[in-house]
Amino acid sequence: TSFEDLGGLRQLPGLAVQRLMADGYGFGAEGDWKTAILVRAAKVMGAGLPGGASLMEDYTYDLTPGQELILGAHMLEVCPSLTTSKPRLEVHPLGIGGREDPVRLVFDADPGPAVVVALSDMRDRFRLVANVVEVVELPHPLPHLPVARAVWKPEPDFATSTAAWLTAGAAHHTVMSTALGLEVFEDFAEIAKNELVVIDKNTNLRDFGRELRWNQAYYRLAQRL
Incomplete structure (x- = not known):
C-alpha cells in the first residue's frame, strides 16, 4: 500500500491489511516485498503458538535517560495477533x-x-538482523495516536541496540514476533542459508563489528566453494 498511489480506493486500506495479516498473509508496506515474505514466514513458523507476528516500524522514541523505549507502529497496518485484548474499530x-x-x-x-x-x-x-526485546505496557495513554502500537525495550540497551542496528544496515521495516523465540529465527536462517546477526543481552559493539567483518569475508569465500 502507498498513500500516494491508491488508484480507485476511497481510503487507505488499513483495516483490510490488518485482517489479512490476522489470517496469516504476509504484508510489507510501500511495496516492501522482503518484509512481506518475512511476515509470512513468521506467521507459518508460529502457527498454533500463542502470540503473533506483524509488520512493524520504529515510529518514535522515548529518550528518557536510563529508561529509553521504542514506540512501534505503521500508519494503520499492525496485525491484531499481537494482542489478546479486543481491538477498537475507529475512524x-x-x-x-x-x-x-x-x-x-x-x-x-x-x-x-x-x-x-x-x-x-x-x-x-x-x-x-534480530533484536531481542521486551514489550512493555504503555507508560502513558496515547489519545492522539489512534493506531495499533507496541512499546518495547531493546536488549542490551537502547544505545547499543541502535548503534548495532545501524552498523548492520538493518532495514526500516521489520517483523515483530511475540510467538517465536530467537532460536526459531536461527533455524530459519540456517535452512534458508541467510546470514543472521543477533542483538541481545550479550551484544557489545566491538565484537558486533568484528562479526560483521568476519561474515563479509566468509560469505564472499563461500560463494567460490
Whole structure:
C-alpha cells in the first residue's frame, strides 16, 4: 500500500491489511516485498503458538535517560495477533493521501518477550538482523495516536541496540514476533542459508563489528566453494 498511489480506493486500506495479516498473509508496506515474505514466514513458523507476528516500524522514541523505549507502529497496518485484548474499530482523519478518513483497529500489543527482525538485501546474500526485546505496557495513554502500537525495550540497551542496528544496515521495516523465540529465527536462517546477526543481552559493539567483518569475508569465500 502507498498513500500516494491508491488508484480507485476511497481510503487507505488499513483495516483490510490488518485482517489479512490476522489470517496469516504476509504484508510489507510501500511495496516492501522482503518484509512481506518475512511476515509470512513468521506467521507459518508460529502457527498454533500463542502470540503473533506483524509488520512493524520504529515510529518514535522515548529518550528518557536510563529508561529509553521504542514506540512501534505503521500508519494503520499492525496485525491484531499481537494482542489478546479486543481491538477498537475507529475512524480518524489522515492528513496525507487526500482520501476518506480510513478505518483501523486500535490496540496495544501485549507485554512480554518478543523478537524484532529485519531482512536486508546485501546484493550477494540476504542478512537477517534480530533484536531481542521486551514489550512493555504503555507508560502513558496515547489519545492522539489512534493506531495499533507496541512499546518495547531493546536488549542490551537502547544505545547499543541502535548503534548495532545501524552498523548492520538493518532495514526500516521489520517483523515483530511475540510467538517465536530467537532460536526459531536461527533455524530459519540456517535452512534458508541467510546470514543472521543477533542483538541481545550479550551484544557489545566491538565484537558486533568484528562479526560483521568476519561474515563479509566468509560469505564472499563461500560463494567460490
